[in-house]
Amino acid sequence: MAAQMTDAHRRFLQVLMSNGITEGSEARKIHQHCCETDKVYYAHDKLDDFISTINSHLQPLFMQIRKGLSEDDGRAHYAVVNLAETEVTKMASDYTEIELELFRKTMDLIILSENGFASSTDILNLADQFKTKKMKKKEAEQVLKVFVEDKWLSEKNGEYTLHTRCIIEMEQYILxxxxxxxxxxxxxxxxxxxxxxxxSCGIGMHLPCVRKYFRAQAEPRCPKCNEFWSCDIPGMSRMGSQTHHRTPFLALDDASKT
Ligand SMILES: [Zn+2]
Ligand SMILES: [Zn+2]
Known part of the structure; x- marks a missing residue:
């Protein structure tokens, strides 16, 4: 049943691995490029089939190309995941023990938070209390920067969250x-x-999923318990009349429009 792995498949896999994470439209371009370069049958709507062929061959190696959605804008991303390494140890070859400790602590803060963000102040305070070896604030700041560059964390106005790459690669570990x-x-x-x-019932929804789900509804109600959805719906400004007018319960997210 498993289709043949061609040079185009191998090339695609190589590019994805070296990218770390690849956005959907970029993956489609790479797909086309690989097929054309290696003169392999190409159909623009067959990326998923192309990937599942690669995945069937990666299975014995406990690896997989996984698709995940960005929590910011809901766009698809792809990453090559090593299923055998279910720990933060998949980062072990790239970072020192103390850097990994900072990463684990940061991840704790982010996951235990209400909204999925940890402030740099809170993270830097943690770095002060490491058991083995203390980390200076300057040093910790530098390491956080590297985690952002390497796409394990992403940062907005001094608040850190997990990068889409991290979520795709570590979903099982986190769960x-x-x-x-x-x-x-x-x-x-x-x-x-x-x-x-x-x-009222505690279910959670991604922001892009919230946006999509409530788009078609006159009044936002929880899909599970049907109570009124009290959070501000992101990107609902199109419903309101122009700029400064805010409806009492749908606070418009003006910041997201700029
Ligand atoms: Zn509910
Ligand atoms: Zn979702």
């Missing part, structure tokens, strides 16, 4: 290690770090 706190999105059923949470 099993943070069983009581990690939540899955009620809409797309994948791990939700940045999410809105229902005040």
């Amino acid at each position: 099993s290690n943070y069983q009581d706190v990690a939540r899955k999105c009620n809409i797309c059923h994948s791990l939700a770090i940045q999410s809105q949470v229902c005040e």
